[in-house]
Amino acid sequence: NAGVTQTPKFRVLKTGQSMTLLCAQDMNHEYMYWYRQDPGMGLRLIHYSVGEGTTAKGEVPDGYNVSRLKKQNFLLGLESAAPSQTSVYFCASSVTGAGNQPQHFGDGTRLSIL
Amino acid sequence: GDSVTQMEGPVTLSEEAFLTINCTYTATGYPSLFWYVQYPGEGLQLLLKATKADDKGSNKGFEATYRKETTSFHLEKGSVQVSDSAVYFCALSDKNYGQNFVFGPGTRLSVLP
Numbered sequence: 001n002a003g004v005t006q007t008p009k010f011r012v013l014k015t016g017q018s019m020t021l022l023c024a025q026d027m028n029h030e031y032m033y034w035y036r037q038d039p040g041m042g043l044r045l046i047h048y049s050v051g052e053g054t055t056a057k058g059e060v061p062d063g064y065n066v067s068r069l070k071k072q073n074f075l076l077g078l079e080s081a082a083p084s085q086t087s088v089y090f091c092a093s094s095v096t097g098a099g100n101q102p103q104h105f106g107d108g109t110r111l112s113i114l
Numbered sequence: 115g116d117s118v119t120q121m122e123g124p125v126t127l128s129e130e131a132f133l134t135i136n137c138t139y140t141a142t143g144y145p146s147l148f149w150y151v152q153y154p155g156e157g158l159q160l161l162l163k164a165t166k167a168d169d170k171g172s173n174k175g176f177e178a179t180y181r182k183e184t185t186s187f188h189l190e191k192g193s194v195q196v197s198d199s200a201v202y203f204c205a206l207s208d209k210n211y212g213q214n215f216v217f218g219p220g221t222r223l224s225v226l227p
Binding site: 090099 | 118145146148150155156157158159160163165203207208214215217218219220
């Protein structure tokens with residue numbers, strides 16, 4: 001019962017470094033999402049994908065890029081990390097984009113930018 | 115735009131106490147409503163949901179009723195346990211655009227033995 005798997009779980013970067021967060025889901029879901037979670041702010045949507053080969057911007061997309069080359073994987077990239085990107089990142093997926101469908105979350109990646 | 119407001123935390127209760135976490139929303143459409151729970155070090159897990167007015171979602175002793183007239187979706191449990199200690203998020207989703215999930219800031223619950 002893997003569900004949504006995120007790697008890595010923790011990472012520390014220096015300002016200006018780049019990295020990629022990987023999200024994999026084994027539920028054959030069409031939609032996938034990347035959020036960031038900051039204290040007192042709930043979750044904010046960074047980017048999402050409505051299917052293989054598609055991506056779209058969410059609420060806070062600046063400084064991030066994404067790719068969905070395979071249906072089961074959704075990658076989040078930071079090209080030049082900044083301290084403001086220190087956060088916990090969550091990936092989620094849903095069967096479809098219908099509003100009554102819940103999203104299923106991974107356990108998160110805790111990222112610190114020094 | 116759409117928004118979700120939750121009561122300020124943290125909430126500290128003794129075991130077997132009654133729990134209410136208030137949630138109100140504003141939405142231009144007719145959203146579905148959700149409660150998610152996040153245990154320490156884990157991702158969010160769906161706790162319950164309701165998709166239309168007067169629907170009651172329930173799971174693990176938790177309940178919430180979709181009240182369109184008061185735009186509310188308050189979470190309740192009759193008798194909390196230490197294992198219920200977690201952060202609870204209220205969320206809404208537009209019926210036509212599921213990617214537009216809007217989460218509240220979360221309410222941290224601590225249950226003491």
